[in-house]
């Protein structure tokens with residue numbers, strides 16, 4: 001259990017996940033949270049990371065920094081995604097261990113499970129068959145981070161854990177027109193369509209794929225919960241266990257944003273995987289479930305989008 005005054009380093013605190021973890025820690029009364037911006041500390045630079053850990057010696061680390069991107073960015077820059085993520089993870093995890101960090105939590109991602117994983121996907125399906133080609137580099141780097149934690153536990157008796165979130169959304173999301181994930185992309189598109197009075201919005205595919213979404217503040221709550229209540233080499237899935245079609249999602253986003261035009265489907269565009277759902281029974285057994293229903297979460301995200309217009313320019 002983390003003491004309320006324990007020294008906690010949140011890596012990636014300006015990102016969507018890292019900022020949510022800092023909010024959650026503050027909400028729970030943790031008083032000694034340390035952070036560094038990317039500019040102050042480049043986690044891909046081993047010398048900088050070693051110096052930082054030797055000086056600060058954090059007792060707990062949440063590793064939420066990563067080079068992330070959508071399908072296009074991932075598949076166009078395979079080498080960069082592999083190098084940056086691999087080196088960042090190895091630097092942080094290794095320096096944390098060398099400097100006596102009591103517990104570290106590593107952020108994985110459900111996109112690193114095999115392409116043809118059983119649905120819903122249990123934690124045990126990791127590395128059981130081939131990866132999705134479009135994000136193979138990212139997945140290999142993430143799997144290495146996860147495995148490095150496991151190997152440190154086995155070889156040196158550390159207590160380093162990982163969490164595997166489904167699609168996330170919420171404050172500080174990325175609304176870039178080409179590089180964002182489906183939910184923030186829809187928020188932006190429907191908002192712009194409403195503003196410009198567009199009669200229709202065209203979405204890719206036929207809207208049939210099933211997806212799951214978790215509000216990032218719920219994930220942050222789970223991350224702190226696991227830091228305090230879980231030890232083990234196997235990761236823990238973070239999701240709602242609920243799914244909806246992309247068509248249903250578009251209707252929900254249009255409703256929240258207040259867009260009343262038509263939604264059209266360009267079926268010449270790919271649908272993507274038909275179904276992606278996490279098996280969340282492990283987190284449930286540990287005593288955790290999500291709180292924020294999708295419509296409420298989209299409302300909170302849209303509010304944040306409107307209040308921070310600069311975010312749309314990322």
Ligand SMILES: NC(=O)c1ccc[n+]([C@@H]2O[C@H](COP(=O)([O-])OP(=O)(O)OC[C@H]3O[C@@H](n4cnc5c(N)ncnc54)[C@H](OP(=O)(O)O)[C@@H]3O)[C@@H](O)[C@H]2O)c1
Pocket residue numbers: 011012013014015016017018037038039041042043044064065066067068088107108109110164165166167168169172181
């Ligand atoms: N978003 C999702 O739907 C989702 C789903 C599942 C899992 N996850 C996982 O959650 C983690 C965080 O994702 P996120 O969505 O919060 O991403 P994000 O918003 O892009 O945040 C990542 C943060 O890491 C920082 N960073 C990247 N490279 C760095 C470096 N070399 N040195 C220092 N800081 C660096 C970034 O800073 P700069 O922006 O300044 O570079 C940014 O603040 C990732 O591991 C991701 O795989 C996310």
